Amino acid sequence: MDLSSISPVLLIASVMVSATPILLAAIGEMVVEKSGVLNLGVEGMMITGAVVGFAVAVNADAPVPGFMAAALASALLALVFGVLTQLFLSNQVATGLGLTLFGLGLSALIGKPYEGMKSPTLPRLDLGPLSDLPVFGRMLFSHDAMVYLSLLLVLAVWAFLKFTRAGLILRAVGESHDAAHALGYKVVRVRLVAIAFGGACAGLGGAYLSLVRVPQWTEGMTAGAGWIALAIVVFASWRAGRVAIGAYLFGGVTVLQLNLQAAGAAVPVALLSASPYLITILVLVIISARGAHGAPASLGRPFHASA
Amino acid sequence: MIRLEKRPQPSRTWTLASPILAVLLTMIVGGALFAALGAEPLTAIRTIFWDPLFNPQFASYSRPQLLVKAGPLILIAIGLSLGFRAGIWNIGAEGQYIMGAICGAGAGLAFYPSDSALIFPLMILAGALGGWAWAMIPALLKVRFGTNEILVSLMLVYVAESILASVASGLLRNPEGMGFPGSRNFRDWDAVANTEIIANTGMHFGVLTAFIAVIAAYVLLARHIQGFNIRLSGEAPRAARFSGVNPAAVIVFCLGIAGALAGLAGLFEVTGPAGQISIDFNSGYGFTAIIVAFLGRLHPVGILLAGLLMALTYIGGELAQLMLGLPGAAIQLFQGMLLFFLLGVDVFTNYRVRLNLGATA
Numbered sequence: 001m002d003l004s005s006i007s008p009v010l011l012i013a014s015v016m017v018s019a020t021p022i023l024l025a026a027i028g029e030m031v032v033e034k035s036g037v038l039n040l041g042v043e044g045m046m047i048t049g050a051v052v053g054f055a056v057a058v059n060a061d062a063p064v065p066g067f068m069a070a071a072l073a074s075a076l077l078a079l080v081f082g083v084l085t086q087l088f089l090s091n092q093v094a095t096g097l098g099l100t101l102f103g104l105g106l107s108a109l110i111g112k113p114y115e116g117m118k119s120p121t122l123p124r125l126d127l128g129p130l131s132d133l134p135v136f137g138r139m140l141f142s143h144d145a146m147v148y149l150s151l152l153l154v155l156a157v158w159a160f161l162k163f164t165r166a167g168l169i170l171r172a173v174g175e176s177h178d179a180a181h182a183l184g185y186k187v188v189r190v191r192l193v194a195i196a197f198g199g200a201c202a203g204l205g206g207a208y209l210s211l212v213r214v215p216q217w218t219e220g221m222t223a224g225a226g227w228i229a230l231a232i233v234v235f236a237s238w239r240a241g242r243v244a245i246g247a248y249l250f251g252g253v254t255v256l257q258l259n260l261q262a263a264g265a266a267v268p269v270a271l272l273s274a275s276p277y278l279i280t281i282l283v284l285v286i287i288s289a290r291g292a293h294g295a296p297a298s299l300g301r302p303f304h305a306s307a
Numbered sequence: 308m309i310r311l312e313k314r315p316q317p318s319r320t321w322t323l324a325s326p327i328l329a330v331l332l333t334m335i336v337g338g339a340l341f342a343a344l345g346a347e348p349l350t351a352i353r354t355i356f357w358d359p360l361f362n363p364q365f366a367s368y369s370r371p372q373l374l375v376k377a378g379p380l381i382l383i384a385i386g387l388s389l390g391f392r393a394g395i396w397n398i399g400a401e402g403q404y405i406m407g408a409i410c411g412a413g414a415g416l417a418f419y420p421s422d423s424a425l426i427f428p429l430m431i432l433a434g435a436l437g438g439w440a441w442a443m444i445p446a447l448l449k450v451r452f453g454t455n456e457i458l459v460s461l462m463l464v465y466v467a468e469s470i471l472a473s474v475a476s477g478l479l480r481n482p483e484g485m486g487f488p489g490s491r492n493f494r495d496w497d498a499v500a501n502t503e504i505i506a507n508t509g510m511h512f513g514v515l516t517a518f519i520a521v522i523a524a525y526v527l528l529a530r531h532i533q534g535f536n537i538r539l540s541g542e543a544p545r546a547a548r549f550s551g552v553n554p555a556a557v558i559v560f561c562l563g564i565a566g567a568l569a570g571l572a573g574l575f576e577v578t579g580p581a582g583q584i585s586i587d588f589n590s591g592y593g594f595t596a597i598i599v600a601f602l603g604r605l606h607p608v609g610i611l612l613a614g615l616l617m618a619l620t621y622i623g624g625e626l627a628q629l630m631l632g633l634p635g636a637a638i639q640l641f642q643g644m645l646l647f648f649l650l651g652v653d654v655f656t657n658y659r660v661r662l663n664l665g666a667t668a
Binding site for chain 2: 112
């Protein structure tokens, strides 16, 4: 094994790239869960975003319309979940699973003609003197716009939930939908908006995978990223800052195991490629063993205004 | 204004009618989808639902396939339905299926080329144990630490796939296979080949086990205290605790049974239809079985019918791929759509729709 072949600068740079799709999906899902809805369809929305983003970007020969179309398509898909769970009062767990299965099928169908193609990808931003810094410039300040946008989004979500009235209403709906309803807030409407937002974020994350991270379309390419995003929300105890930490941690594990595989580490490849999933389980166990969860009190409970 | 009013009890009529309505809605929307893909919708629907069973040209091949595909789906879905009834969401059946296949195949291959009659029972046992052990991971973590079983069981699917990739090209690789990945073919090994019990029906030991599982699950849920406890835990967790039901025992029981049945399904698949452990012998039955469980209303008899219907869409889908050039993924989408419609239509089971036109609000 030749560990010296792993450059720490490139390693951290690629951690940021590999964490971004999970971060986008996780921050969206966190908002959804803060409103009291458990959407297990993140994987399905992500992969739909990946394929729609890829297809539109290839046809338009530009990445930006791809990202926009991905966000729109996944938000629409999320609204199917929203209508079923909020208006038709279906079981959230089952509907979320259905969304994932549906998204996997839909993406395979749309993506067939695009297999093996190359997409236009996002250019690296030139941040002037920052990008020219020795070491740090290459490590932190020479990425594409989506990397910084995802971090800004985390900041925005944090500020929205903490400082704005709308954020307070969203949290109230998630903590006690009956109380929120009694106060006259439109529980279902708030939740539908949150669900659509979560879908759009997952779509952006998926498009980032197929347009920047890989950049290609292959069937089932999200490979559990959506599920890891769900786990990160639990890991983060529903706090925006910790979602970012979690996503970067998992991005780090993914990149490190790929680098170790490439460097020919004396660890079985099966163990390395399973490591992101094993570490997710480990983290979930540690978090649940520690107790204090901080989950929104109405998470996953159906709301029916029976008055 | 349309208003929903909660029924005091789920409607029996709608419990039975909603899967049928969901299938019909799926056919209509699916037909539109096929039309968009450039196939005549009615022909496509007929190719999927009618031709595999009744077209003289295809039926002789397709009919046995119905049981071959339905067997594992029913077996896995029966196990899942017990957990779903108790509010335990094991969605990692695919992983349990893979691990059952690997353990069972490994136990058999250790004795290759013995032709003892004990080998196949040993493999069946090892397969069930493999799936059971894999399901015990989320079960024990949930019982001991309260860890979310949905995420753990799903993560373990990816771990199982990594293990499968590793053993298919390493530990269990056929030493006479010229270095190609994949184990020995069990169908060439008479002592363990899971062949048809009755010729040309597709009825192999896995299908037989599935039928036994349906009956056992029916008896368990309808006539046994453990089945009552499972239903109680799901429908009224507080009441279950007051009546002395141990939640940990229910979790371990439900996940254990689901894992063992999925493991059995995997073992019967590799020794029969798939023939060998290969990197991609698993074809997503573990996930489709979730749809089967819901479509069958989590009821053993319903699951039996739903499993057959879902198997029909698989076979019909292949036929439509062949005859009409429809993409294979269209069927996957079709199955996903079916679950969506079912969940949507289900609102009528639990709620009554009231139209109040007057301004009473």
